[in-house]
Amino acid sequence: MTNDSDTLLRISCLQTYFFMDQGTVKAVDGVDLILKRGRTLGIVGESGCGKSITARSILQIVDPPGRIVSGSILYRRAVSSNGTSQLGEEVDLAKMHPMGREIRQIRGKEISMIFQEPMTSFSSLYTIGNQIMENILLHQEVTKQQARERAIELLHQVGISRPKERIDEYPHQFSGGMRQRAMIAMAIACDPSLLIADEPTTALDVTTQAQILKLMRNMQERLGMALMLITHDLGVVAEMADDVAVMYLGRVVETADVDSIFHNPKHPYTQALLRSIPKVGRRARQRLDSIVGMVPDPFTRPSGCYFHPRCSAYMPNICNRITPTTVQVGEGHTVSCLLYNGATNHE
Amino acid sequence: MNNSPHPLSPKLLEVKHLKMHFPIRSGFLRRIKGYVRAVDDVSFAVREGETLSLVGESGCGKTTTGRCILRAYEPTSGDIYYQKADGTTVNLAALDRRELNPYRKEIRMIFQDPFSSLNPRMNVLDIVGEPLLVNAGLKGAKLEDRVAELLLKVGLRPEYMRRYPHAFSGGERQRIGIARALSLNPRLVVCDEAVSALDVSVRAQILNLLQDLQRDFNLTYLFIAHDLSVVEYISDRVAVMYVGKLVELAETEKLYLRPRHPYTEALLSAVPNPDPRLRNRRKEIVLEGDVADPSRPPSGCYFHPRCQYAQARCSQEEPELRDLGDEHFVACHFAEQLSLAGVPYE
Numbered sequence: 001m002t003n004d005s006d007t008l009l010r011i012s013c014l015q016t017y018f019f020m021d022q023g024t025v026k027a028v029d030g031v032d033l034i035l036k037r038g039r040t041l042g043i044v045g046e047s048g049c050g051k052s053i054t055a056r057s058i059l060q061i062v063d064p065p066g067r068i069v070s071g072s073i074l075y076r077r078a079v080s081s082n083g084t085s086q087l088g089e090e091v092d093l094a095k096m097h098p099m100g101r102e103i104r105q106i107r108g109k110e111i112s113m114i115f116q117e118p119m120t121s122f123s124s125l126y127t128i129g130n131q132i133m134e135n136i137l138l139h140q141e142v143t144k145q146q147a148r149e150r151a152i153e154l155l156h157q158v159g160i161s162r163p164k165e166r167i168d169e170y171p172h173q174f175s176g177g178m179r180q181r182a183m184i185a186m187a188i189a190c191d192p193s194l195l196i197a198d199e200p201t202t203a204l205d206v207t208t209q210a211q212i213l214k215l216m217r218n219m220q221e222r223l224g225m226a227l228m229l230i231t232h233d234l235g236v237v238a239e240m241a242d243d244v245a246v247m248y249l250g251r252v253v254e255t256a257d258v259d260s261i262f263h264n265p266k267h268p269y270t271q272a273l274l275r276s277i278p279k280v281g282r283r284a285r286q287r288l289d290s291i292v293g294m295v296p297d298p299f300t301r302p303s304g305c306y307f308h309p310r311c312s313a314y315m316p317n318i319c320n321r322i323t324p325t326t327v328q329v330g331e332g333h334t335v336s337c338l339l340y341n342g343a344t345n346h347e
Numbered sequence: 348m349n350n351s352p353h354p355l356s357p358k359l360l361e362v363k364h365l366k367m368h369f370p371i372r373s374g375f376l377r378r379i380k381g382y383v384r385a386v387d388d389v390s391f392a393v394r395e396g397e398t399l400s401l402v403g404e405s406g407c408g409k410t411t412t413g414r415c416i417l418r419a420y421e422p423t424s425g426d427i428y429y430q431k432a433d434g435t436t437v438n439l440a441a442l443d444r445r446e447l448n449p450y451r452k453e454i455r456m457i458f459q460d461p462f463s464s465l466n467p468r469m470n471v472l473d474i475v476g477e478p479l480l481v482n483a484g485l486k487g488a489k490l491e492d493r494v495a496e497l498l499l500k501v502g503l504r505p506e507y508m509r510r511y512p513h514a515f516s517g518g519e520r521q522r523i524g525i526a527r528a529l530s531l532n533p534r535l536v537v538c539d540e541a542v543s544a545l546d547v548s549v550r551a552q553i554l555n556l557l558q559d560l561q562r563d564f565n566l567t568y569l570f571i572a573h574d575l576s577v578v579e580y581i582s583d584r585v586a587v588m589y590v591g592k593l594v595e596l597a598e599t600e601k602l603y604l605r606p607r608h609p610y611t612e613a614l615l616s617a618v619p620n621p622d623p624r625l626r627n628r629r630k631e632i633v634l635e636g637d638v639a640d641p642s643r644p645p646s647g648c649y650f651h652p653r654c655q656y657a658q659a660r661c662s663q664e665e666p667e668l669r670d671l672g673d674e675h676f677v678a679c680h681f682a683e684q685l686s687l688a689g690v691p692y693e
Contacts, residue, residue: 238619259624288554294518
């Protein structure tokens with residue numbers, strides 16, 4: 001199954017730390033992830049688990065005082081020649097300079113990103129069209145007129161009505177859902193091979209969320225790009241993802257295909273997370289299972305397994321001492337928990 | 348667990364024809380150019396001991412309704428009848444500021460954002476104790492004892508009462524906000540998106556806490572939220588709002604199992620289900636367009652431009668909220684004819 005030519009992005013032992021006056025925050029603390037061409041990887045976790053910083057590390061847009069300390073982000077570039085796309089060279093994004101030429105050729109072109117806040121991710125001083133055209137002009141050799149036509153076509157593709165008129169409007173004239181559509185138009189302007197969506201629907205209403213998720217699915221089908229979907233909403237993951245990675249305090253605790261995560265979760269954190277979400281279609285007025293305690297302070301991480309103070313399967317003198325390693329428990333299903341360390345039985 | 352109040356429990360709060368229109372001013376003389384009809388003729392009742400949820404998308408007027416009940420806004424018109432502990436009723440909308448004071452102790456609010464709703468310069472003792480100092484005149488050791496008692500009830504350690512809000516996580520801050528709301532033994536608590544800003548695991552803790560407190564103190568909740576899966580867990584009855592109007596109100600299970608308004612159906616179908624196996628098995632209704640502008644609402648039924656069942660009558664005649672029998676209220680001309688999909692119960 002792990003055919004190497006399918007692998008678009010391979011993150012190994014990534015560590016991104018924030019060096020603050022109060023201490024060092026290990027926002028991403030040894031993350032391993034594999035993203036396959038054309039597939040959707042959902043990254044879930046609570047706030048502070050490092051999911052956004054992992055994504056920002058890929059594009060080298062981690063704000064200071066944060067920086068990538070070690071690890072590699074191997075990205076396989078696609079080179080299209082004579083209409084057929086073939087595999088290009090493999091580059092390590094983690095080694096690139098955040099301001100360098102190399103990363104700027106990839107950022108926004110081959111890998112693009114959409115952000116959570118549709119209100120703040122556009123500049124309010126330029127028209128929507130201007131901002132989309134900027135991306136096209138930067139990465140493609142086209143005239144201004146061609147870029148404008150392309151921008152209109154993109155706006156049409158993402159379902160904005162009367163794109164010829166709306167291209168000259170400013171972000172404040174767009175509603176939240178429309179701004180997120182325009183954001184998607186900008187992100188797909190250069191046919192990226194990877195789109196990173198960081199909480200793309202969190203700020204939107206449910207009915208708008210349904211529209212945007214449908215649009216992202218359609219765009220992915222049409223362009224064949226891979227999608228990295230970062231969210232805290234397990235419902236969105238269940239609807240969108242092919243593969244899922246669950247993160248806790250800067251580490252990946254479990255990865256598997258979406259069905260295994262929801263129907264055969266192995267890590268106690270994944271299990272607890274699934275029990276604590278309300279689902280529609282249950283009887284009214286029930287109690288939810290909750291996870292005891294809260295996400296620990298970023299400066300003082302627990303010893304051993306980071307989850308042990310909140311874990312229901314806590315093993316005294318083991319979990320608080322040993323850092324779990326990642327073990328394979330099934331086809332494409334890995335878990336980082338001491339319950340499975342040493343045990344090699346599948347399923 | 349089912350501790351729903353008896354359907355004949357007295358109405359603690361009855362809102363009748365509540366309207367809240369905000370003027371739009373422009374130009375040099377700030378003349379009024381129109382009105383945003385944030386809440387437009389809304390009527391409902393909350394029974395003692397129940398949880399009534401107000402749901403809807405942003406801009407539907409659910410928060411404004413809550414704020415009118417607390418008289419944080421002066422309603423444009425309408426009545427808000429509140430039943431006092433002695434059984435007599437009073438119209439909160441007609442009282443002036445001083446007359447309102449006794450009821451401000453009995454009707455409290457829990458806010459959405461635990462980061463901006465607590466004063467960063469006050470420690471927990473001041474935050475939770477302030478209402479006690481102002482209203483009950485508690486001081487010194489007595490005040491500390493009462494605050495400690497409240498903190499224990501919401502699951503916080505009383506030793507931390509000298510700390511400031513920044514030392515607490517989001518979930519803990521929300522507990523502080525709840526302790527403050529409970530400090531004067533309220534009867535009605537308006538929870539405005541009380542769990543929306545919290546992480547999944549913490550959200551479950553706070554929802555459970557709210558249910559425990561309701562049972563222990565016989566609280567009545569008006570729960571304002573946009574997340575339909577959360578609402579289902581906590582509510583006895585649910586009221587759905589769209590552009591300042593109530594479109595449906597019914598018991599939770601009835602509304603989720605068999606919605607009678609097309610907007611409720613669309614809202615329910617848009618909630619992502621956390622089970623990948625259900626991905627293609629559900630009827631998915633993706634509403635086109637955006638929520639109508641409350642300053643220029645469409646004619647007739649406000650929902651008709653987005654409604655897939657709309658007919659000619661819907662754009663001309665405004666539907667009234669009517670009882671379909673069994674206390675299931677709906678504002679749709681064709682509620683009887685339509686067969687709408689709800690959520691399949693497990």
